[in-house]
Amino acid sequence: MTLDPTDRRLLAALQRDSTLTAQDLSAQLNMSASQAGRRRQRLEAEGYIAGYRAYLHPEKIGLTVEAFIQVVMATHTEQNAQDFVRLTKTQPQIVGAWTLTGDADYLLRIYCADLTALNRMVQQVLLPHPAVSRVQSQIVMERIKPDAPLPV
Known part of the structure; x- marks a missing residue:
């Protein structure tokens, strides 16, 4: 299914504030609350909306270090890949993991309490x-555009 302009405006509004009620959405979209609610439910059912969550301020909860770590694999076997992916899923400090093209095989996004905790994670x-085989760490100095909404 394709998204019409109203669907796109609804998705953009929910990315800015996922707590919007059907009444709130109706005011922004120029339609009744029941229409806005049905559109939202349809977009959820069709998988356009993957879920809702609260975004926490890392420093407020004691996570003062954010880092990106590039990982190079020792050998490229299916078992190594499965083992490494399993490792990423068991470490709560790893909040994002991607496979890459280029020199590194994986990119990890990590939040830790301090540099000692980051060093412990690496070492x-x-x-x-x-x-x-090898890791390369980059520590975030300043977050200038964190997790912006997707362009819909």
Whole structure:
């Protein structure tokens, strides 16, 4: 199914504030609350809306270090890949993981309490893993455009 302009405006509004009620959406979209609610339900059912969550301020909850870590695999076997992916899913500090083209095989986004915790993650979790050959860390100095909404 394709999205019409009203669907796109609804999705953009929900990305800005997922707590909007059908009444709130109706005012923004120039339609009745029941129409806005039905559109929202349809977009949820069709998978356009993957879920809702609260975005927390990392520093307020004690996560003062954000880092991106590039990981190069020792060997490229299916088992190594599965083992490494399993590792990323068991470490709560790893909040994002992507496979890449280019020099690195994976990119990890990590939040830690401090540099000691980041060092522990690199030295005691990532580097000892048999699938990992090398890591390169970049520590975020300033978040200038964090997790912007998708362009709909």
